[in-house]
Amino acid sequence: MANHTIAHNVYVPFLEKKGILSWLLTTDHKRIGIMYLVSISFFFVVAGILALLMRLELLTPASDIVSPHTYNVLFTLHGSLMVFFFIVPGLAASFGNFLIPLMIGAPDVAFPKLNLGSYWIYLLGTLIMLIALSKPADTGWTFYTPYSTTTDTDVVLLTFGVFVLGFSSILTGMNFIVTIHKMRAPGMTWHRLPLFIWASYATSILQLLATPVVGITLLLLITERTFGVGFFDPAKGGDPILFQNFFWFYSHPAVYIMIIPAMGVISEIIPVFARKPIFGYKAIAYSSLGIAFISFLVWAHHMFTSGISSLAATIFSFLTFLVAIPTAIKVFNWVATLYKGSIQLHSSMLYSLGFIFLFTIGGLTGLFLGALAADIHLHDTYFVVAHMHYVMIGGTVMGFLGALHFWYPKWFGKMFNETVAKIAWFLIFIGFNVTFFPQFFLGVEGMPRRYATYPPQFESLMSLSTYGSWILAIGMFVMAANLLVGLFRGEKAPQNPYNSLSLEWQVPSPPPHENFEEIPHVTDWTYGYGKKKESEA
Amino acid sequence: MEQASVEHSHGHQMDPYVEYSSSKLGMWLFLGTEILLFGGLFAAYAIFRAKYPEMFAEQHEELNKQMGAINTCILIFSSLTMAMGVTAIKRGKQKLTAILLLVTIICGLGFGAVKYLEYSAKFSHHIYPDTSIFFSLYFLMTGLHMLHVFIGLLILATMFVLTLKGKFTAEYNTPVEVGGLYWHLVDLIWIYLFPLLYLIA
Numbered sequence: 001m002a003n004h005t006i007a008h009n010v011y012v013p014f015l016e017k018k019g020i021l022s023w024l025l026t027t028d029h030k031r032i033g034i035m036y037l038v039s040i041s042f043f044f045v046v047a048g049i050l051a052l053l054m055r056l057e058l059l060t061p062a063s064d065i066v067s068p069h070t071y072n073v074l075f076t077l078h079g080s081l082m083v084f085f086f087i088v089p090g091l092a093a094s095f096g097n098f099l100i101p102l103m104i105g106a107p108d109v110a111f112p113k114l115n116l117g118s119y120w121i122y123l124l125g126t127l128i129m130l131i132a133l134s135k136p137a138d139t140g141w142t143f144y145t146p147y148s149t150t151t152d153t154d155v156v157l158l159t160f161g162v163f164v165l166g167f168s169s170i171l172t173g174m175n176f177i178v179t180i181h182k183m184r185a186p187g188m189t190w191h192r193l194p195l196f197i198w199a200s201y202a203t204s205i206l207q208l209l210a211t212p213v214v215g216i217t218l219l220l221l222i223t224e225r226t227f228g229v230g231f232f233d234p235a236k237g238g239d240p241i242l243f244q245n246f247f248w249f250y251s252h253p254a255v256y257i258m259i260i261p262a263m264g265v266i267s268e269i270i271p272v273f274a275r276k277p278i279f280g281y282k283a284i285a286y287s288s289l290g291i292a293f294i295s296f297l298v299w300a301h302h303m304f305t306s307g308i309s310s311l312a313a314t315i316f317s318f319l320t321f322l323v324a325i326p327t328a329i330k331v332f333n334w335v336a337t338l339y340k341g342s343i344q345l346h347s348s349m350l351y352s353l354g355f356i357f358l359f360t361i362g363g364l365t366g367l368f369l370g371a372l373a374a375d376i377h378l379h380d381t382y383f384v385v386a387h388m389h390y391v392m393i394g395g396t397v398m399g400f401l402g403a404l405h406f407w408y409p410k411w412f413g414k415m416f417n418e419t420v421a422k423i424a425w426f427l428i429f430i431g432f433n434v435t436f437f438p439q440f441f442l443g444v445e446g447m448p449r450r451y452a453t454y455p456p457q458f459e460s461l462m463s464l465s466t467y468g469s470w471i472l473a474i475g476m477f478v479m480a481a482n483l484l485v486g487l488f489r490g491e492k493a494p495q496n497p498y499n500s501l502s503l504e505w506q507v508p509s510p511p512p513h514e515n516f517e518e519i520p521h522v523t524d525w526t527y528g529y530g531k532k533k534e535s536e537a
Numbered sequence: 538m539e540q541a542s543v544e545h546s547h548g549h550q551m552d553p554y555v556e557y558s559s560s561k562l563g564m565w566l567f568l569g570t571e572i573l574l575f576g577g578l579f580a581a582y583a584i585f586r587a588k589y590p591e592m593f594a595e596q597h598e599e600l601n602k603q604m605g606a607i608n609t610c611i612l613i614f615s616s617l618t619m620a621m622g623v624t625a626i627k628r629g630k631q632k633l634t635a636i637l638l639l640v641t642i643i644c645g646l647g648f649g650a651v652k653y654l655e656y657s658a659k660f661s662h663h664i665y666p667d668t669s670i671f672f673s674l675y676f677l678m679t680g681l682h683m684l685h686v687f688i689g690l691l692i693l694a695t696m697f698v699l700t701l702k703g704k705f706t707a708e709y710n711t712p713v714e715v716g717g718l719y720w721h722l723v724d725l726i727w728i729y730l731f732p733l734l735y736l737i738a
Contacts, residue, residue, distance in 0.1 A: 216577030
């Protein structure tokens with residue numbers, strides 16, 4: 001009862017307390033991180049099942065499983081849930097919450113109560129979205145006007161749910177920026193920060209700068225439907241292109257909100273399993289900020305065929321190619337880190353290598369879409385679908401799964417079965433490529449996206465893609481089952497199974513409440529592999 | 538056990554200065570996002586005013602310049618009393634702070650009352666948000682601003698009650714200062730809205 005005095009010496013893992021209220025009312029960043037992790041995983045599974053249904057419908061040319069309207073609803077919900085409920089909060093909120101205080105040597109984030117508030121707001125947003133499902137929208141996740149202002153499905157509630165989620169995103173981003181500025185342990189200088197922190201910092205800036213704009217855009221869409229405001233309606237003097245400008249001003253930076261945290265994860269995993277200091281630390285750190293900056297200048301590359309002036313299109317095309325530079329800087333530095341490293345193929349390392357390989361394909365195919373002439377042909381075809389899934393699954397989801405496998409022992413204090421994890425990785429990697437690589441060909445041959453039916457000549461590629469989605473689903477299932485079984489049956493995890501030098505591995509697994517018995521004094525960066533070993537002690 | 542650990546969870550020792558500067562940085566960042574939120578509307582305003590200059594020149598005559606001017610004065614004055622309130626609490630004068638906060642709240646309510654009169658005048662002339670692009674902008678911009686006035690009033694009322702309870706001292710007054718920052722933002726946005734909507738020559 002009254003053992004305050006010895007409480008400091010007794011190790012109590014943060015997972016110790018039980019009961020639903022101990023979760024819903026917690027201000028512990030590690031628990032809040034778990035709540036995000038569970039929520040986003042739930043939406044990942046739901047939206048994944050919707051995708052499987054779509055692929056099943058596309059197995060044959062005719063629309064035989066679901067009606068075309070249902071198909072429209074399916075891709076709208078798949079896109080909205082994946083983007084707004086899974087991948088945007090995704091790594092940034094779950095692993096960001098868990099790792100940022102641990103990595104910078106802080107007991108918690110700067111505003112723990114606000115952090116919990118952000119999660120509640122996220123829950124509120126999901127609740128509103130669930131109500132909207134009674135008459136689900138069929139506009140696609142981009143809610144383009146004029147269709148989104150005329151369809152009789154429930155666009156208002158769904159967009160309002162997304163608007164509320166935006167608040168959660170803004171508050172989380174603000175919290176993380178302040179945490180990184182103010183809560184670093186003594187000696188944790190900016191250039192000693194782990195690269196995941198740099199990535200989280202860049203992501204948080206994007207969240208702060210871009211989210212309010214999508215907020216107001218969706219609000220305008222809502223007033224358009226409820227009060228008859230006409231900003232996007234030509235009949236009232238408005239302009240539907242304005243919606244696209246507003247929407248992509250957020251949603252293009254949002255693409256980097258989705259991918260930059262994954263890049264941060266890769267920068268953490270690779271040096272540990274290559275046993276080498278990260279190559280080009282500052283280049284990787286600042287390229288995150290570079291991507292964040294350039295990402296605000298490229299939004300109109302989604303609109304080359306929407307009727308923007310050719311001068312504007314040329315400028316945006318040029319700016320789009322600029323994004324390739326900081327991105328390539330990262331890829332080259334990761335590869336240089338691997339060069340002559342003593343590489344261990346831990347499952348998280350496999351996901352990281354998968355990231356580099358697939359994300360590079362995703363990035364390079366982006367150049368085709370950024371080129372004006374090619375985009376006229378490829379716009380709104382399966383090429384776009386394939387490109388964006390190579391970036392989002394091949395990039396972000398690979399990074400997410402890599403992070404999950406890498407920090408799993410630290411977070412939950414258990415080990416999973418490594419062999420099964422590798423098999424699952426193999427299935428996911430193969431399944432993913434079989435699903436999406438054929439779609440590049442479909443796109444080049446002119447198959448437009450978002451149709452429930454297609455001409456018979458595409459059947460072989462379409463059905464191949466559907467078979468791939470089954471392999472991918474099996475891989476995901478094996479991966480998830482393995483991690484879940486590990487929670488209950490896994491061996492106890494040691495403090496530092498990979499001999500990492502980063503601060504989060506210097507506390508017990510799982511970490512105690514408030515993380516550090518004493519705030520550490522940092523004397524070196526976290527990537528000094530292959531040189532010294534004293535910090536393992 | 539439960540009690541002890543709950544206390545513990547709120548009790549991680551933050552250096553008071555770090556806490557103060559964190560709160561201020563956090564609020565400034567949040568204010569930045571607020572400006573971006575309005576930024577979308579300002580962008581729409583710029584686009585449509587460039588597109589339909591005559592509509593703006595003609596329809597803004599419907600707005601009541603006197604009432605707008607009165608509201609501008611009220612808000613600027615409330616910003617002054619807010620700033621004085623922050624200075625007062627930093628000098629430990631709790632009673633004075635409470636009075637100044639109360640004056641600020643009364644100003645905010647006065648602003649709302651004038652806005653109410655303006656809106657009802659518009660409605661009685663059958664002017665609604667869907668009347669024209671100009672009035673869409675007018676209602677959306679002032680409406681969103683009014684929402685912020687309302688949130689600001691809630692913050693101020695909380696600060697007022699907490700000041701009366703003696704929660705703030707010369708040593709600890711971060712919430713008053715940070716709440717004050719928010720109120721200044723509300724004032725600042727209005728200072729841009731007033732000329733852009735009411736004073737188009």
